[in-house]
Amino acid sequence: MKKIIIGVMGPGNSATSLDLKNAYQLGQLIAQNGWTLLTGGRNLGVMEAASQGAKSAQGLTLGILPGSNSSGMSEAVDIAIFTNLGNARNMINILSSDIVIGCGMGAGTASEIALAIKEHKTVILLNQNPDSQVFFQSLSPDQVYRVETPTEAIETVIDCLSSQS
Amino acid sequence: MKKIIIGVMGPGNSATSLDLKNAYQLGQLIAQNGWTLLTGGRNLGVMEAASQGAKSAQGLTLGILPGSNSSGMSEAVDIAIFTNLGNARNMINILSSDIVIGCGMGAGTASEIALAIKEHKTVILLNQNPDSQVFFQSLSPDQVYRVETPTEAIETVIDCLSSQS
Amino acid sequence: MKKIIIGVMGPGNSATSLDLKNAYQLGQLIAQNGWTLLTGGRNLGVMEAASQGAKSAQGLTLGILPGSNSSGMSEAVDIAIFTNLGNARNMINILSSDIVIGCGMGAGTASEIALAIKEHKTVILLNQNPDSQVFFQSLSPDQVYRVETPTEAIETVIDCLSSQS
Amino acid sequence: MKKIIIGVMGPGNSATSLDLKNAYQLGQLIAQNGWTLLTGGRNLGVMEAASQGAKSAQGLTLGILPGSNSSGMSEAVDIAIFTNLGNARNMINILSSDIVIGCGMGAGTASEIALAIKEHKTVILLNQNPDSQVFFQSLSPDQVYRVETPTEAIETVIDCLSSQS
Numbered sequence: 001m002k003k004i005i006i007g008v009m010g011p012g013n014s015a016t017s018l019d020l021k022n023a024y025q026l027g028q029l030i031a032q033n034g035w036t037l038l039t040g041g042r043n044l045g046v047m048e049a050a051s052q053g054a055k056s057a058q059g060l061t062l063g064i065l066p067g068s069n070s071s072g073m074s075e076a077v078d079i080a081i082f083t084n085l086g087n088a089r090n091m092i093n094i095l096s097s098d099i100v101i102g103c104g105m106g107a108g109t110a111s112e113i114a115l116a117i118k119e120h121k122t123v124i125l126l127n128q129n130p131d132s133q134v135f136f137q138s139l140s141p142d143q144v145y146r147v148e149t150p151t152e153a154i155e156t157v158i159d160c161l162s163s164q165s
Numbered sequence: 166m167k168k169i170i171i172g173v174m175g176p177g178n179s180a181t182s183l184d185l186k187n188a189y190q191l192g193q194l195i196a197q198n199g200w201t202l203l204t205g206g207r208n209l210g211v212m213e214a215a216s217q218g219a220k221s222a223q224g225l226t227l228g229i230l231p232g233s234n235s236s237g238m239s240e241a242v243d244i245a246i247f248t249n250l251g252n253a254r255n256m257i258n259i260l261s262s263d264i265v266i267g268c269g270m271g272a273g274t275a276s277e278i279a280l281a282i283k284e285h286k287t288v289i290l291l292n293q294n295p296d297s298q299v300f301f302q303s304l305s306p307d308q309v310y311r312v313e314t315p316t317e318a319i320e321t322v323i324d325c326l327s328s329q330s
Numbered sequence: 331m332k333k334i335i336i337g338v339m340g341p342g343n344s345a346t347s348l349d350l351k352n353a354y355q356l357g358q359l360i361a362q363n364g365w366t367l368l369t370g371g372r373n374l375g376v377m378e379a380a381s382q383g384a385k386s387a388q389g390l391t392l393g394i395l396p397g398s399n400s401s402g403m404s405e406a407v408d409i410a411i412f413t414n415l416g417n418a419r420n421m422i423n424i425l426s427s428d429i430v431i432g433c434g435m436g437a438g439t440a441s442e443i444a445l446a447i448k449e450h451k452t453v454i455l456l457n458q459n460p461d462s463q464v465f466f467q468s469l470s471p472d473q474v475y476r477v478e479t480p481t482e483a484i485e486t487v488i489d490c491l492s493s494q495s
Numbered sequence: 496m497k498k499i500i501i502g503v504m505g506p507g508n509s510a511t512s513l514d515l516k517n518a519y520q521l522g523q524l525i526a527q528n529g530w531t532l533l534t535g536g537r538n539l540g541v542m543e544a545a546s547q548g549a550k551s552a553q554g555l556t557l558g559i560l561p562g563s564n565s566s567g568m569s570e571a572v573d574i575a576i577f578t579n580l581g582n583a584r585n586m587i588n589i590l591s592s593d594i595v596i597g598c599g600m601g602a603g604t605a606s607e608i609a610l611a612i613k614e615h616k617t618v619i620l621l622n623q624n625p626d627s628q629v630f631f632q633s634l635s636p637d638q639v640y641r642v643e644t645p646t647e648a649i650e651t652v653i654d655c656l657s658s659q660s
Contacts (some may be wrong), residue, residue: 002400002410036409062409068425068449070332070579079331079366079392081411082425084581086563088285091253095398097413107304111279118252118272119398135300139272167565167575201574227574231613233416233590235497244557245497246533246576247590251398251414260563260577285564417613418586437634441609448582448602465630469602 007097010046019104031059051076172262175211184269196224216241337427340376349434381406428429502592505541512598526554
């Protein structure tokens with residue numbers, strides 16, 4: 001039976017130390033809830049931190065890689081999907097996630113959040129960028145949630161999953 | 166020799182009447198400058214208006230379609246590229262445009278603008294959505310231009326092309 | 331740590347009863363060896379049979395779907411990747427498989443086998459189509475193995491994995 | 496109005512001198528008939544030769560590139576589509592061609608021919624590889640034509656276009 005997949009999207013090189021701390025904790029909480037973690041699969045930034053967090057809690061981790069092989073892949077990825085699509089793989093990240101959490105902000109993350117809204121996914125924003133929060137909520141107020149902590153993000157996931165089922 | 170391609174990205178069904186008027190004029194001006202117009206190729210919204218504008222000035226129009234055949238395609242498209250990628254074709258729109266003009270705003274357009282910034286393209290925003298302007302300029306101040314009219318957009322294209330070459 | 335993924339590619343509607351029997355047994359054997367099964371994820375043909383076989387042996391199943399949601403998906407898929415790429419998702423199937431087994435033959439399967447050869451993957455052909463065997467072996471004799479039974483296919487996988495590591 | 500696009504698919508580095516001669520002549524004839532040439536856009540093999548042939552007859556050339564920029568692109572390409580999809584861009588080549596001509600044979604070309612059959616496109620094979628001709632005709636006898644010369648290929652295109660319209 002299809003497992004529940006929670007996507008955590010966020011910056012690579014430009015992630016802040018708070019983004020990384022939040023991503024690690026999100027990964028842990030996702031694993032503890034029995035969900036599968038989906039990230040972009042690279043060995044840096046929010047992708048690496050969330051994957052490491054999930055493995056610290058014996059979770060299952062899925063990485064949707066931009067390239068065609070394991071170069072630059074996080075060692076905390078269990079299931080590696082090699083797309084060779086570059087940033088176009090962001091669409092697969094969104095479509096394959098039951099719920100999308102944006103942890104931090106940057107151009108790549110913004111494209112994923114916008115695609116998630118376009119594809120009618122529930123989006124949870126955990127960041128310190130009020131401009132992004134105002135803008136994305138203006139695009140679709142009912143789909144986009146703003147939270148302050150990883151714990152609040154996971155509570156929102158639980159609420160949304162129970163209303164989806 | 167490779168032709169210069171100017172991409173015009175904007176909403177489909179949710180385009181405003183001002184977006185449509187601007188898109189038509191952008192298409193005309195792009196054709197009059199001898200450039201090729203690139204759009205998402207569908208027969209609605211900014212895509213249709215820009216393509217019609219370009220044809221009114223005997224321009225060459227390129228449509229990067231989300232589907233696998235000509236269903237829903239603008240009749241003003243000369244060269245149809247059928248991607249069957251859905252909204253993932255937005256990445257091709259961006260990569261194939263020498264300069265990207267965002268005409269109007271919505272979730273799909275936002276994903277294209279964010280991808281364009283991520284891919285280091287020059288972006289020109291022509292819309293009535295200050296939240297989007299503030300947000301996208303915050304992501305990359307030097308790459309993103311805000312303009313008020315199609316004429317000003319084209320002047321910016323000319324300036325940027327001459328500094329690129 | 332990255333799990334070993336074995337891809338089983340084969341026809342959907344046009345699968346023969348022998349293809350289906352072979353696919354089910356391949357799925358079982360892949361699961362019994364502790365590998366993850368990758369298929370195109372649909373609820374028909376070789377995809378469905380291989381996924382059901384793997385689940386009968388408590389394996390982990392990965393489905394790389396052509397669409398954007400679970401419509402038409404096999405219920406035996408654990409991890410669903412929604413690509414919305416149509417048949418272009420065949421490339422992801424190939425790149426994400428450590429070894430590719432072609433079970434049966436048809437136009438879609440032929441495209442996957444050809445891509446696998448192009449991408450330097452080891453390919454194992456299990457079918458009753460001598461024309462395909464002759465042709466694909468002519469493209470790359472050292473990469474393409476012909477086998478008669480699922481058991482022989484799995485023995486070949488074991489040999490190839492041990493020579494890769 | 497949508498232009499007629501004829502795709503010429505064939506090997507890059509492994510093209511034979513006869514493949515290159517045929518490709519150049521195909522490009523010329525396609526241009527002389529007023530059609531647009533589509534290739535994979537690279538500056539080698541059948542792609543380069545066909546594009547040069549079309550330009551020698553003042554045709555319009557379209558290149559669907561595997562990468563994200565003009566590195567490695569044929570200088571004979573007028574309209575460059577940068578996909579960053581690697582070999583997955585082969586699907587776009589097929590979908591965007593009204594008719595597909597396979598000039599020469601190799602693993603990449605084989606994947607394109609198989610996809611073209613899968614997508615119900617008319618395929619014309621011009622090569623010296625009888626194994627490939629037997630195999631692809633066995634997949635779909637009514638869709639696949641075998642020809643001996645570029646002139647015969649173009650006559651077949653004309654017949655097929657007139658029966659499609």
